[in-house]
Amino acid sequence: MTSHDSYTDLLIIGAGPAGLMAACWASQYAITTRLIDQKSERTKAGHADGINSRTMEIFDSFGIAELVLRQAVGNMDAAYWGADEKTGNIRRIKCQPSQPQELSRFDQMLLNQGAIEQILIDYLHSKGRVHVERGRKAQDLELPGRSDQNGDDEFPVHVRVVPANGEDGQSENAEVIHARYVIACDGARSWTSAQLNVDSDVWKTESTWGVMDIVPDTEFPDIRRACAIQSSDGESMMVVPRENNLVRFYLHMNGGEGRSPNGPDKTEGCLEDLIDMAEKTLKPYRLSYNYCDWWSLYPIGRRLIKQYRSDRIFFAGDAAHTHSPKGGQGMNISMQDSYNLVWKIAAVITGSVDPAILETYQSERRPEAEQLMEFDTRLVYAYEGGMEDDSEDGVEAVREKYAGFMAGVAVIYPASILVENCQSNTAVARNIQLGKRLPSSLVVGQDDGCVVHLAKKLNSNGYWRLLVFSGDLHSAGIWERLSVFAKEFSGQFTNHLRPQSTKISQLFETFLIHSSPRSSFDKSQLLGSFHDFGTELGWDHVKIFADDPSYDGDTGQAYQHYGIDKRRGGLIVCRPDQHVGWVGDIEDVEGLDRYFSRFLIRKDRT
């Protein structure tokens, strides 16, 4: 048994959506990352297909949202169909927007999982730092020993990796990867969690559903809308429009009696059964199909691991939680897991923050998964129960109650080392919640007049952002307040907190968003006031914006949107994942200092 040893800062096991997102994020940092997957190719067809608004925002922060928009279809309408008692046919009960417009600047999009994986793979390729090592599987896992915890081993997790198609343990191509940290994204039957005997909460149910992606031939008028359909026979079905004229159908296969214990297999049903069921449910409309891209049967069940972390190993995606696909959430929550995690690991590896922040992965992501379990339980119950559409437990009521959750924008990370606790601060920005991602607003560039979504400036490159909402620069005293802020921030604050080898400008980007007419002052005036920021903070021309009506009339609402008083102003700190970590008054450099002192590694500590 031969093997060679190698070393990496971060090892990601599994190149599905969660693992690929982890690798994309890790590509932004000066750390070494490996990504292995035992399969020989990406997902070809089927599986997940919903990309919620928050995932689109995250994709946009990597510059790849456009690639999804180009291929996917938008999920705009939600139609509800029920039984017409007189005829026994189905009839449309209502059609409405699938989610409120104000939730996000992105709609929910629909595209097969393989296409999403390909976009992430192409992104990795373009960055050139990490590539997917296919056909390689983890075989042995050695955890940090007692002695190692004293710091003897900087790469304490040892993972033996062999060719996926080789004979166990006999391979000459075995490699032992020594990693600082490992992220297990190895799916619902996670090899990693099996090695570590990870405890899970498990909710088993007995029902089985069928799913198929077909190009239908039908005169059903809502075939290009997302539909929840309940027929008079009690059949329940979901219809989801997809790319390339595909349509996904979810069908409830009544009851679980006589099912095989390991879940359904394809002897229990075939594509023609699904088509028959779907046509029966659609009565009076006819249904046949020209092409089937994918189909499957699956049992409804839920599982959620108790601990998202085991020492230096973290679980993300299906390795942490499984549930039904009905809400279109799985792929999103999975990618959002690793999006939450990787910037923290990378900041710890690069030495700028305290490893204590890694505790927030569990405290921020497990409650989100708990809510997912609750939502999924209610939604499946609503579908299977054949609840009347207007009942409190009906599909529409559940979807409405969870609209923000489904869009992925309602998640609020609880107070922690990374999220300030003081809710009184939020009076500064009444519509901003600590722990929630900052919603975007259109602003206009002070110097160039270009209209831009503020979120475009919060892209995923590892920077923390300090947003200085100065208010109206013509208000009395505002220049003095800003000058004091600039002086204290660039003096005491940055000197105090600067990590030994890091320039403060490598950690922070600072933006000024004022609410004065753009034409009413020149940059030179501002530059004078902020002279103390100097070159190190990069206070240059691309970072001043006005909340002022642009030529196209689209801007001028940001202060109102965020609930910031134009005479008072305020400071907002966004974490590298766009979640708000701290809010305070312009004078409150001390509060800002206290916040960052909790986790940024100080000069005087070294």
Add this chain to the structure above:
Amino acid sequence: MTSHDSYTDLLIIGAGPAGLMAACWASQYAITTRLIDQKSERTKAGHADGINSRTMEIFDSFGIAELVLRQAVGNMDAAYWGADEKTGNIRRIKCQPSQPQELSRFDQMLLNQGAIEQILIDYLHSKGRVHVERGRKAQDLELPGRSDQNGDDEFPVHVRVVPANGEDGQSENAEVIHARYVIACDGARSWTSAQLNVDSDVWKTESTWGVMDIVPDTEFPDIRRACAIQSSDGESMMVVPRENNLVRFYLHMNGGEGRSPNGPDKTEGCLEDLIDMAEKTLKPYRLSYNYCDWWSLYPIGRRLIKQYRSDRIFFAGDAAHTHSPKGGQGMNISMQDSYNLVWKIAAVITGSVDPAILETYQSERRPEAEQLMEFDTRLVYAYEGGMEDDSEDGVEAVREKYAGFMAGVAVIYPASILVENCQSNTAVARNIQLGKRLPSSLVVGQDDGCVVHLAKKLNSNGYWRLLVFSGDLHSAGIWERLSVFAKEFSGQFTNHLRPQSTKISQLFETFLIHSSPRSSFDKSQLLGSFHDFGTELGWDHVKIFADDPSYDGDTGQAYQHYGIDKRRGGLIVCRPDQHVGWVGDIEDVEGLDRYFSRFLIRKDRT
């Protein structure tokens, strides 16, 4: 002297913006295309840098506008600076939008020519049909002989091509390319036009300008705005903000006395001279620079060839016209030349249209270039004359008068075989002009509720588009009128005009844009009415749109925008380049038939 022979439908000489655009367009068609260039690499720095709104629209029709938006800066503000008589310093006279918002959904963008070329090269690579053959120059040109014009030679233009760095005529790598058609995009000193002794109109002037792309260090407040500056010393300067913190400066180098006859060379000035002049003009503001990307001196002169076509050879871009760079037009007019030309050549080569349409290249593009000469003369005169800003001949007045021309959206192709002459038809769509590109409007998908720019559906793939504006489907008689139209169109019309080997659905895409509430009827009702369109016309779910307010409230203005009466409706025909060829009433299938009969090759002709 050895050589081998090869054959191609289309040979493009020169891979600057005009030649690359020609190749991108040709990539859409099932024809063979070669693209040669004698240089060993693309433009590295400097040269053209303005991308006007129409070019952005054309880029978007190839799906590449986003790539420009990502790298370029928007030209939003136009600032005018003049002398302050009291101090002798410059002062800002006004700042205003650089062009009216309603001209296009795209602003003017600023990006160096090399980056534009790279985007087109990458596009060619992604299509995989044409690639740039570099380091290859044309050496001999043999035109169709008399006998060939009888059709003896299907590839009548013979171009001998040799390595650009080889010894003349001695190369063993010589190749004789036999082409059906040639497009000469070989620049201001066109080898092709020299071979053919092409006549030009020439306007010589004596003045010289300097140009530089630098990263400036200055407190001049409008350094990120496009500025026209005239100092009290009579100095004239243009400032153009660019990507990567670059700024372009154009400086008038007084007079042309003593200049070398072949235009200025760099002994007549150096970068430091330009910086000194610029700083003097900017007084009281200081100017230095950190980095210079490119600089040059050039004489102002104008040249326009008399004939854009010589037999099977066409001229495009600088090979057809040269002028000053001041209006940011050169690269745009050049690419718009080949965008006008290639779909016509490709349609002739593929046999679906009469070669007579090729005459419209001259009749459509030369007037545009004549207008360019006039505009350029006036603009340079305004800059050099130091005209008062509010005079009729001042820079601002010229820019205002030519705003639509500069945006590239004002061009109206005159009546011809491809543009209907009957202006009375335009009563159907009061705001649409025959021969002008169709402006875009937002509409909403009937079946999926997605909001889309109509222009996105008119992408560059060679299709003609028939836009059926049905009006309100609830108006009396409208279904009957539509049914008659559908029947006549799919019966008499398509049978009559169908080229022998082409399905009508390979030539046309048909869109229905109605003005009824989207929820007020089902697709099945429409499908019934348009049953005659059948499968051949592909009357499927992606092609029905509503001019109805969408959830975000952005739509519902298309009929008003186009000036179409909702009770009357109308038909609009867009050519493959989005210019309107024909407009008529819904009943007027006969008029439609007459229009297409002029150039589509009919069944009964064969």
